[in-house]
Amino acid sequence: MGCSHAIRSLVHESERYLARFAHPRIAEIRNDVARLGSGPINQLVPQAPACGFLNEAIAAIADADSLRDALRIAQPFLHWVTYDAYPATEIGPGFPKAHAFASIIGGQGFIHASDWELGLFVIAPGILYRDHHHAAPELYAPLTGPHRWRFGVNDTWQEKPPHEPVWNEPWAVHATLTGDVPFLCLFVWTHDVDLPAKVVHAEDWHLLES
Numbered sequence: 001m002g003c004s005h006a007i008r009s010l011v012h013e014s015e016r017y018l019a020r021f022a023h024p025r026i027a028e029i030r031n032d033v034a035r036l037g038s039g040p041i042n043q044l045v046p047q048a049p050a051c052g053f054l055n056e057a058i059a060a061i062a063d064a065d066s067l068r069d070a071l072r073i074a075q076p077f078l079h080w081v082t083y084d085a086y087p088a089t090e091i092g093p094g095f096p097k098a099h100a101f102a103s104i105i106g107g108q109g110f111i112h113a114s115d116w117e118l119g120l121f122v123i124a125p126g127i128l129y130r131d132h133h134h135a136a137p138e139l140y141a142p143l144t145g146p147h148r149w150r151f152g153v154n155d156t157w158q159e160k161p162p163h164e165p166v167w168n169e170p171w172a173v174h175a176t177l178t179g180d181v182p183f184l185c186l187f188v189w190t191h192d193v194d195l196p197a198k199v200v201h202a203e204d205w206h207l208l209e210s
Contacts, residue, residue: 004041006074007110011037012119013070013126014104014186017143021165029139029188033118041113049080049100053124057184060144063163071207076173078102078120078177085196091130094209098124106193117193121178122181128208131175133168134197136189140166143184153202177208 001009015033018026048054054075061068080100090094099122103109106117121140123129131153145162151174158168168174170192176183 001073003043003077003110004160006070006077007041007104008037010067010070010074011104011111011118013067017064017186019065019142020163023165023167025111025137025190026045026139026165029190032116032188032190033105036105036113036116036118037111038191039105040054041110042054042112044079044108044110046077047079047081048121050082051098051100051122051124053182054080054100054122054184057144060181061162061184063076064143075093079108080122083197086132090201091132092200092205092209093126094127095123095129098127100130101187106189113192115191117187117189118154119187121183121185121187123178125178125180126184127178127183128205129176129178131173131200131202132197133171133173133200134189135170135192135195137170137191138168139186139188140168141186142166143186144181145183147179147186149181151158152176153200175202 015030018030080102101119101121103119105111106113142162146159148157148159150157
């Protein structure tokens with residue numbers, strides 16, 4: 001299967017996957033995926049995630065067979081990069097080497113979109129994605145799990161299974177602590193995608209990263 005067919009199938013299966021969720025913002029996102037996903041598909045230079053773990057993450061997907069299969073077919077064509085907007089002194093030494101994302105629609109992805117982005121995000125097991133926030137409203141649709149989340153610097157950690165979406169309003173603080181399997185999700189930023197995310201300091205990072 002060629003790149004264009006593989007990416008078109010991945011977009012289609014992503015929209016179908018999101019249909020299982022009743023959140024009203026996800027209904028809007030599905031409409032955006034269907035509308036934007038029909039645009040022309042550009043060819044990207046394939047690049048594997050430097051952090052590794054993509055094969056393990058895909059293998060860990062359960063109860064989403066069609067999306068998993070579409071992702072496997074599209075995998076050779078994806079262009080994975082790291083998010084480099086965080087100062088190294090703030091995001092910590094572990095996260096930059098332990099994550100990657102691949103834009104599908106918008107960003108530097110296959111299909112052009114203005115101020116809107118859909119992609120995939122992978123993080124190695126046992127990694128703290130430190131507390132942070134950003135102007136962009138954000139959907140995470142985790143395909144693997146369980147992983148832990150908190151939604152405020154002093155909030156209690158919540159363990160969430162796969163297929164339980166997380167919606168972050170603009171500038172809402174959130175953090176993720178990955179579990180024993182790699183974290184893999186669909187993500188969407190619905191506007192202000194070019195404004196950088198910022199780290200929000202928490203006192204317990206050294207404990208969580210030790």
